Amino acid sequence: MMIRKEVVVVGAGPAGLSAAIEAARAGADTLLVDLNLKPGGQLFKQIHKFFGSSSHRSGTRGIDIGKLLVREAQEAGVELWLKSTVVGLFPGYKVGIQRGGDDETKELVTVHAKKIVIATGASENVVRFKGWTTPGVMGAGAAQTMVNVNHVKPGQRIVMLGSGNVGLIVSYQLMQAGCEVVALVEAAPNIGGYAVHAAKICRAGVPLYTKHTIVEAVAGEDGCLRQVVIAQVDETFQPIPGTEQTLEADCVAIGAGLKPSAELLRLLNCRFMFSGAFGGYIPLHNEKMETSLSGIYVAGDSTGVEEANTALEEGRIAGVSAAEQLGLIDGARADARRTEIWERLKALRQGPFGERRQTAEDEILREYAAQVGVPAEEVMPEVLTEAI
């Protein structure tokens, strides 16, 4: 069965939703695909009020921004496929999709798209220590999903590793859910995330252990986590023998950052570069959020780990650009929209926390100009060409 769509957007988080909304509003026949049971990506576990400017609906909880976006997508006429995993991108703008949940009959569908937007988000980094596979040790994002989406406490006494915004916010939300955060452990000498988030959990009495790390997770007789051994670290982040402390805990949440997930674009041999500020290897893109291949766009964390507001704005650019290439928006209008959005993105990338990301973004655009220039009409990956 061959289905034809003008725009296929992969990933229904803030970036994918806003790309789909823009494309559909311009009149494109748009399909939005997501492997989860519900659209919204990480927004539905963001129960806190968002930062940003009033134009980004700051002060509104992430979960409510998610609801609003889903409604806007419905109103714009976006077709939404949930429980659907994109398993491959193939030459000729073909998107291979496996439809159906784990408890259902699965079917494989190929959708022939004219434009594709990749908004596949990011995945959590892990930190390995002795006993790190013990039940009860998990990613901070997993702990957040448990309390905020599934309403299950991951444990009663939590040790959080990492003081970036994820570690700080999830610590707060675990306490809101009724857990106790017995320690927030950070290897660096400073708090990584926003001080206001750290201040919230300090007021709640959470002890902060900077220049510390977890050296061991100890299981009890039932095989589940019972104790966590932490220790001070030296300047090279190595544990200092003799400084160990043992904490009673039944959950370790690891908030050690995220890395972009853009494996689908590897399948098409898109150009990538490494960006430390953005969390790892990311697909190059230009001012239209177009990758090194013509008609294939990228937006959100998959092209550099940031936050929901920047993901939303990048998604809008991708959606506008896809619609422009389809001839649904004229060039001047698309340019004006993009200029206005890039201005807002710049505003979000200011200050001591944002400058690094602005510098990295400028570098990506420069690299794109140097390495790619004009996006290539889609080429077949060499491997496939040989096979055919």
Added chain:
Amino acid sequence: MGLIETGYLEYAELFSRQTLPTQERYAKGPVAIAECVQEIPCNPCESACACHAICVGEPITRLPRVCYDQCTGCGMCAAKCPGLAIFIVNKAYSAQTATVSFPYEYYPVPKVGDVVRGVNRKGAYQCEAKVVKVLSPASFDHTPLVTIEIPKHLADEVRSIERKCLA
């Protein structure tokens, strides 16, 4: 040691980064204190204020500045601040006592008349306190603003209460 090493503000560091109300202004009644000292892209406090007493301006990473003469201490900004970093301090509450209002997003939400344990910015116990007001209108979007009465000399220190763990 400062905020970025410890995670909390000391009064001295706050004083060095934000202009605080004068004693004359404190004598006139409740006033908003923005304990926001890092340049992050955020400005909902600015539009929350019906009296236009808070200015962030451009770029949005600028620290909020409260015009204490225009501020009525209504608490809208405290409920809207995503960082929960704005407090309302009333040093003119009575001869011996002051009040401090703070956003409190934990269950159980305290009730008027409750006797609670006041804590400082690092969560350390300071004093017994009485809950005198709890506001949670729909416009606060599930962020109750709790007001407690405390000894006047602790008005610059007490910023929250001990959290009660639900069974």
